Amino acid sequence: MSIVALDYLTKVYKNGRGIRDLSLRIEKGQIVGLLGPNGSGKTTTMKIMTGLLRPDSGKAILFGADPSEDMEKAMQNVGCLIEAPSYYPFLTAKQNLEIIGKLYPSCSLARTEHVLDQVGLSAYANEKAAKFSSGMKQRLGLAMTLLAEPELLILDEPTNGLDIQGMTDVRGLIQDQARKGRTVLLSSHLAFEIQQVCTHVVVIQEGELIGTAKVSELLVEYGSVENCYLALTGKKKEMAS
Amino acid sequence: MNGTKGISVLCGVENKKIYGQIKYRLLLLMVAVVSIIGAFSSTLPGALHFTMENYPYTILSMISYVFAPLAIFMLASDLFSGEIEQGQIKVILTRPVARYKVLFAKVLSILGYVGTMLLTGLTVSSVTSIITSGFTSFSIITVILAYLTNLFPLIAITGIAVLVGVHAKESTSCFGLCLIAYIGCMVLGLVFSSLSPLLFTSYMGIGSMVIGSAIPFGSLFTGIFILAGYALVFFSASSLRFENREF
Numbered sequence: 001m002s003i004v005a006l007d008y009l010t011k012v013y014k015n016g017r018g019i020r021d022l023s024l025r026i027e028k029g030q031i032v033g034l035l036g037p038n039g040s041g042k043t044t045t046m047k048i049m050t051g052l053l054r055p056d057s058g059k060a061i062l063f064g065a066d067p068s069e070d071m072e073k074a075m076q077n078v079g080c081l082i083e084a085p086s087y088y089p090f091l092t093a094k095q096n097l098e099i100i101g102k103l104y105p106s107c108s109l110a111r112t113e114h115v116l117d118q119v120g121l122s123a124y125a126n127e128k129a130a131k132f133s134s135g136m137k138q139r140l141g142l143a144m145t146l147l148a149e150p151e152l153l154i155l156d157e158p159t160n161g162l163d164i165q166g167m168t169d170v171r172g173l174i175q176d177q178a179r180k181g182r183t184v185l186l187s188s189h190l191a192f193e194i195q196q197v198c199t200h201v202v203v204i205q206e207g208e209l210i211g212t213a214k215v216s217e218l219l220v221e222y223g224s225v226e227n228c229y230l231a232l233t234g235k236k237k238e239m240a241s
Numbered sequence: 242m243n244g245t246k247g248i249s250v251l252c253g254v255e256n257k258k259i260y261g262q263i264k265y266r267l268l269l270l271m272v273a274v275v276s277i278i279g280a281f282s283s284t285l286p287g288a289l290h291f292t293m294e295n296y297p298y299t300i301l302s303m304i305s306y307v308f309a310p311l312a313i314f315m316l317a318s319d320l321f322s323g324e325i326e327q328g329q330i331k332v333i334l335t336r337p338v339a340r341y342k343v344l345f346a347k348v349l350s351i352l353g354y355v356g357t358m359l360l361t362g363l364t365v366s367s368v369t370s371i372i373t374s375g376f377t378s379f380s381i382i383t384v385i386l387a388y389l390t391n392l393f394p395l396i397a398i399t400g401i402a403v404l405v406g407v408h409a410k411e412s413t414s415c416f417g418l419c420l421i422a423y424i425g426c427m428v429l430g431l432v433f434s435s436l437s438p439l440l441f442t443s444y445m446g447i448g449s450m451v452i453g454s455a456i457p458f459g460s461l462f463t464g465i466f467i468l469a470g471y472a473l474v475f476f477s478a479s480s481l482r483f484e485n486r487e488f
Contacts, residue, residue: 050335052488072247075337086331091261099254103336144332 001064003028003152003183004049008058011044012207019044019207021058026185028151031178033194033215034187035229036204042187043083045204046156049185050080062152079150081158085141089130093121093140096129097147104148111147119143120169134161142170146177153177155186159193171197191226201225203232247338251346252353254333255320259354264315272308272358273365276300280369293374297384298449300366301359305391305445308362309355313395313402314419316351321406322415330488344483348403348476355395363388383452390461391448393468397441398423400475407482441471 004026012018019041026032034042047053049060051067051074059066065073087096093116101107116122119139124132129140138161145153155174159167174184174197188194194201195215203211211232215225222228259265279300283291291299324330333343367384402419409415426442437443444464450457 047488052331052334054485054487071339072337075335078335078337080335082331082335084328086328086335088258088261088329088332091258095257095261099257100332100336102250102254103333103338 002026003063004185005061006045006049006058007061009045009048009055009060010057011048011053011055017041017044017207019048019204022204022207022209023058024202024209024212026152026183028183029178029181030200031174031184031186031198032200032202033198033225034185034202034204035189035191035194035225036187037189040204041207042189042204043156044207046080046082046154046185046187049154050078050082051075052082077151078154079145079148079152080154080156081141081145082154082156084160085137085144087129087137087140087144090128092126092128093132093143094125096140097143100144100147107148111149115143115147118146118173135163135166138162138170139166142173146173151182153182153184153186155184157187157189159188159190167193191224191229195219195225201228203229205233247342248346248349251333251338251342252349255346255350256353258320259316259350262319265312265354268308268312268315269358269361272300272304272361275303276362276365277369280366280373284373293370294379296370297363297366297379298387298452300362301384301388301391301448302446304358304362305394305448309358309395310398310423312354312358313351313399314416314423316354317399317402317406317419318409318412318415320347320351321403322409323412325486325488326411328488334488340484341480344403344407344480348399348479351399351403352392352396355399356392359388359392359395386451387448389448390451390465391446393465394441394444394447397444397468397471397475400472400479401441403479404475404482407479407486439467441468444468 002025004024006022006024009022010020012020017039022045034045036042044053048055049062049067051071054068062074063077067074088099091099094112097112097115101112116125119142121136121139121143124136129137132140142158145155159170162170174186178184186197198215201213201215201218202209213228218225218228222231279291280296282289283293334340363384367381370379401422405418405422406415409418423442426440430437430440430443444467447461447464450461
């Protein structure tokens with residue numbers, strides 16, 4: 001059974017943007033990259049998957065449960081970072097993690113320290129998050145996502161706001177999670193990032209899924225994810241004209 | 242996390258957020274300091290004078306009309322619209338917890354804070370009153386009963402504040418709207434006296450009904466039922482909105 005099953009998901013905003021009839025399956029151990037330009041519907045898809053938005057029609061099933069109906073079951077093994085990192089600015093990095101840790105009975109203090117170390121924030125554990133740079137905030141958001149050792153990671157542009165070293169670290173972290181058998185869905189508008197990190201790519205444009213492929217296979221056919229993306233989106237534009 | 246355990250854990254999370262902010266610790270401290278200053282100023286010639294037999298009730302009125310509503314409006318602004326505005330609500334809403342539990346925990350935490358404020362006022366005013374005028378000045382049982390009874394209007398106010406909080410997009414607009422609703426109801430009650438029995442603000446001093454030898458049980462229970470009705474309506478509407486709101 002697929003870990004994630006999206007069936008004909010549709011969510012259209014008042015301005016006409018959103019997603020239409022988006023269907024997708026994600027299997028255990030895959031690192032799936034959701035590739036598309038800004039406003040293509042990547043975040044909307046992820047928000048529906050995490051119960052922050054309700055679809056107009058269609059279903060999102062995570063671990064056999066629909067987050068809009070059974071959040072507790074659907075999100076039990078999910079860690080997510082949607083849009084900007086969410087944290088409490090008046091608390092320290094450690095306190096932020098401790099708060100989240102309370103929601104997971106298996107989460108220990110040692111785990112909090114380990115995760116802070118993993119994202120390179122150990123030295124700033126007792127500093128208030130409000131004083132963090134945008135890169136550090138992103139790292140804190142990632143730490144909060146990884147804290148409960150989730151089986152599925154949903155990461156919306158996780159390298160946003162990070163410097164080159166930070167980006168490299170985060171990509172390494174994602175690959176490390178995949179080596180541990182975890183499943184990752186990450187969105188990006190950077191084709192090379194998807195190529196570097198992902199096993200599968202899903203191209204989305206103007207709210208519609210226009211192609212899915214194994215990265216290794218499309219590298220043989222197109223040479224790069226970018227070429228594949230341009231070929232797919234170009235084809236769509238041709239069809240439209 | 243199952244049922245009550247989940248809610249108690251979430252309450253712990255909300256309490257950590259509340260007491261992690263210096264303004265809420267200061268507000269409690271302010272209640273204690275004002276209670277102490279009020280008691281001791283009464284012993285000074287020419288200063289503001291309070292009757293020590295009624296001092297815990299004076300402090301109760303001050304908390305019920307000013308400090309507690311202020312705290313409730315601030316908390317609703319921070320825990321609901323503020324978190325929605327800044328995206329912090331996602332920290333909890335993307336975890337394996339049902340939304341109704343999140344709402345319930347936030348409401349309980351606000352009420353918990355108000356309870357702590359009342360307890361602070363009760364303790365400090367009683368102790369200072371005993372220090373300044375001795376043990377026989379008032380009945381502690383009646384004082385406790387008055388403080389407990391005055392929780393009802395504060396629950397109704399919490400209901401309104403939460404309802405505004407789940408609708409408002411910004412914490413400042415939430416706080417402003419709560420304040421306008423509160424002051425508006427007070428003014429409405431004063432201007433149109435026939436409306437007064439229907440307004441929750443008319444029951445802000447309901448605790449004073451338990452003072453004295455003959456307790457007006459009829460009026461007391463009528464007031465409590467009206468306030469419970471207000472709370473039920475506001476919390477139900479808040480729950481409906483919070484369950485269906487998109488973030």
